[in-house]
Amino acid sequence: MKVLSDQLDGFLLRLLVAVVEEKSVSRAAHRLNLPQSTVSAGLTRLRAIFNDPLLVRGRNSMVPTDRMVTLYDRLRGLSEEMEALCATRSETEPTEITREFHIGAMDYVSSRFIPDIIARLLREMPHASIHIHPLPLDVDYQEDLENGVLDLVIGNSAMPAENLHLYPLFEDEIVCLVRQGHPLLRTGVTQAAYLEADHLGLIPVNANQLGVIDAYLAQVGLRRRVKVVLPYFNNVPNLLAQSDLVFTTCxxxxxxxxxxxxxxxxxxxxDFPAMRFHLLWHxxxxxxxxxxxxxxxVAGAIGRSTASPPAGDGPSSASTP
Structure with missing residues (x-):
């Protein structure tokens, strides 16, 4: 009878990791670009190899068995090691990469930097494709990164999740944007006048946290009066031009x-701290x-667009891209 190491190969390892992470045979098949029947057959082989169901049906998705839970981290590590060891030129040369990338970004980032990123992609990765996803209120980007819905997030969260890798991109000064002729321009923008003014705010990406501006004000014991809250940046200029609202931004x-x-x-x-923009990945x-x-x-394209290197020392958890 063959021992386990004789029966388990890199393909089956990748397949098993995909099924566990996607919690679905069909989603794993889509992720691996394989027929669903191939993934089902592979899972059947794996169950025989390990003499365990590995995944069973739950209410809304497949659920790993106790044995699968204990094996998962080691199997994923083995899969990644094998992929790195067996990487061919086509997997390491940007011009030969054919995969589809999914990037989450706020609409401000999308309008400002995505054209540069796509132009660079078309030059350097001509066979790859890219999907830009918005980051609305109801999207948990941490979960999407963990589950493979997103590969990368470009954001400026004040408190990014500690279990994500972070690479600082750039810092930007915080200023106020108002219409010409705004009353504050006549009286002077003092701290008291600023806090008493009517403000325009944006819904934070993370619904459980304050946005960057309000989080800092709370930290120093201050609070502004946010009169209007929008989900996206694209309506901000028109609204400011027709009102006495104040928009605090980079x-x-x-x-x-x-x-x-x-x-x-x-x-x-x-004295707001500079707004930090960063890449996040799982x-x-x-x-x-x-x-x-x-x-x-992405880091290179944004760095070139901002005409400055990535932000200083950054957080202690900063990674290389």
Missing amino acids: RRFAQAHAEGSPLQIVAAPI ERTHRSVACRQMREL
Whole structure:
């Protein structure tokens, strides 16, 4: 009778990891670009090899057995090691990468940096494709990174999840954007006037956390009056031009919309820390050669667009792309 090591190969390891992470044979088949029947047959072989069901039907998805739970981390590590050891030139050369990448980004990031990222992708990874996903309120990007729905997130969360890899991209000064002729321009933008003004805010990506601006104000014992809250950046300029609302944001966004418009940038009367933008990804893609190439491409494109290197020392948990 064959021993376990004789029967288990790299293909079956990748297949098993995909089924466990996707919690579905059909989703695993889509992820691996395989027929569903092939994944089902592979799972049957794996069950025989381990003499265990490995995954059983739950209410809404497949659930790993106790033995599968104990084996998972080791099997995933083996799968990643085998993939790295067996990587061919086609897997390490950007021009030969053929996979589909999924990136989550706020609409401000999408409008400002995605064109540069796509232009670079078309030059350096001509056979790859990219899907840009918005980050609305009801999306848990941490879960999407963990489950493989997203490969990478470009964000500016004040408190990114500790279990994600983080690479700092750039920092930006916090300023205020108002319409020309705004009452604050006549009276002066003092701290008291700023806090008493009516503010325009954005729904934070993480519904359980305050946004970057309000989180800092709470930290220093202050609170502003947010009169209007929007889900996206694209309506901000028009709304500011027709109201006395104040929008507190990063300088790059303010400059992009103040030039040639009835809007004006004023210094924030509170010493806000610089807004930090970063890449976030999960351990599941950390060792993927193709995903690493994509992270480097994104970091390079944004770094060139901002005409500055990635932010200083960054958090202690910062990773290389």
